[in-house]
Amino acid sequence: MSDTPEAPVLVETADGVATITLNRPGAMNSLDVATKEALLAAVLEAANDQAVRCVVLTGTGRAFCVGQDLKEHVQILNSEDKSSLFNTVEQHYNPIATAIATMPKPVVAAVNGVAAGAGASLAFACDFRVLADTAGFNLAFSGIALSCDTGSSWSLPRLVGRAKALELLYFPSTLDAATSLELGLATRVVPADELGSAIAELTGRLAAGPTAAYGAIRRSVTYAAGSGFEDALAFEGEMMTATGKTRDHEAAVAAFLAKEKPVFEGR
Numbered sequence: 246m247s248d249t250p251e252a253p254v255l256v257e258t259a260d261g262v263a264t265i266t267l268n269r270p271g272a273m274n275s276l277d278v279a280t281k282e283a284l285l286a287a288v289l290e291a292a293n294d295q296a297v298r299c300v301v302l303t304g305t306g307r308a309f310c311v312g313q314d315l316k317e318h319v320q321i322l323n324s325e326d327k328s329s330l331f332n333t334v335e336q337h338y339n340p341i342a343t344a345i346a347t348m349p350k351p352v353v354a355a356v357n358g359v360a361a362g363a364g365a366s367l368a369f370a371c372d373f374r375v376l377a378d379t380a381g382f383n384l385a386f387s388g389i390a391l392s393c394d395t396g397s398s399w400s401l402p403r404l405v406g407r408a409k410a411l412e413l414l415y416f417p418s419t420l421d422a423a424t425s426l427e428l429g430l431a432t433r434v435v436p437a438d439e440l441g442s443a444i445a446e447l448t449g450r451l452a453a454g455p456t457a458a459y460g461a462i463r464r465s466v467t468y469a470a471g472s473g474f475e476d477a478l479a480f481e482g483e484m485m486t487a488t489g490k491t492r493d494h495e496a497a498v499a500a501f502l503a504k505e506k507p508v509f510e511g512r
Contacts, residue, residue, distance in 0.1 A: 254283035255305075256291070261298040261452035261511070263291040270306025275314035276363060278329070281337035288341055292348035298511045299451040300348065301444060302371060303355035304364075312362025312385060334394050338363055342396035345370040346467065349460030351451045355444045356380045356431070359419065366395030369404060372463070374430065375444055376422045377437035382430055383419045403470060404429050455493040456511035461485075 255266040265287045267274035276284070291300045304310050313333075321329055345352055345367065354360075354368040356376040361383040368374050368382070384401070386393045393401075393414055402410040405428050413420075425431040435443045451459070461484035469477035488494055493509045500507035 252283065253277075253280040254287050256287045258291075258294075258297060260449070261296065262301060262448045263294065263297040263299070264301040264303065265291065267302075267304040267310050270304075270308070272314060272316075273308035273311040273359070274304040274306065274364070275311050275316075276337075277314040277317045278333070278337070280314070281333065281341065285337060285341050285344065288344040288348075292344055292350070295512070298350055298454075298456045299448045300345075300350060300352045301355055301448055302345070302352065302367060303444075304357055306358070308358040308364075309354070309356045309360040309380065310364025310367060311359060312364045312366075315389070338366075338395040342366065342370050346396060346400075347463075349463070350456050351454075351459050351463075353444060353448055353451070355440060356382075357437075357440060359383065361385045361419075363395040366393070366397040366400065369400035369430070370396050373432045373447065374425075375440065375447065376425060376431045376434045377440045378422045378434055379437045380425075381419050381421045382425050384413045384417045386417070387415060388417050453509060454511075455488075455491070455497070455509045457491045457493060458488050461488050 251268055253267070253269050255268045257264045257266075265284070267280065267284065269275060269277075269280060274280075288300075291297050351373070352371040354371040354374045356368055356374055358377070358380050359382075360368050360380065362385040365382045365384055384393065384397065386397075397414070401413065404410075405413070409428065420428065420430065422431060422434045426434045433443065465477075465481055465484050468480045472480065492512055493507075496509065497507040
């Protein structure tokens with residue numbers, strides 16, 4: 246039996262879908278430095294791999310991700326050099342959230358268990374959040390007297406509105422799957438034993454779709470969130486021009502005229 250520790254992040258790619266799995270079940274998939282670095286590398290690789298047309302983020306064990314590893318955090322807090330406590334947002338959390346939110350392909354969070362703090366923020370950066378009925382969210386930041394991070398100040402108000410976002414951040418509590426669905430934090434809730442099949446169905450559909458168009462839609466929606474109407478229209482025009490030049494668009498138009506179902510290559 247090998248004594249070599251398992252990798253904190255696992256990556257599996259099949260049929261155009263890259264599944265990135267946080268793999269510290271004994272620590273509730275909390276994020277120590279090694280895990281944050283491995284996660285950033287995995288997300289960037291998936292974003293840049295043209296063979297990957299859809300990305301899944303999930304966890305092993307009973308948690309999706311409970312955010313910062315507080316055991317490591319306390320060790321650093323009690324050390325003489327506390328600088329890494331304050332630069333991890335810039336070095337790790339911000340780049341991870343940015344890579345997830347801006348990659349030119351769909352991203353799905355398969356929330357298998359509790360997602361707390363930065364773990365919840367990571368899920369909010371994805372396009373879809375499919376929750377097991379045993380899962381839930383907790384915006385835990387203020388509970389340890391910290392501000393929010395990993396993009397939640399941007400994503401959470403856009404999901405639930407400013408007033409509800411402030412309530413959830415000021416007074417953190419665990420929101421079960423049903424409540425998360427009601428608030429708009431979850432896209433879909435399924436029985437825990439059906440999470441794998443639900444994710445496979447969704448990602449199969451996404452991976453077979455027009456990836457360049459999906460990427461352009463992601464960019465357009467994000468751009469419009471911080472822009473005026475006229476600027477948003479201008480950006481839409483740029484994205485329409487770009488997608489109009491793709492092989493998938495040509496194939497889709499030809500298939501429409503032939504009354505056939507289009508087959509997309511993702512380019």
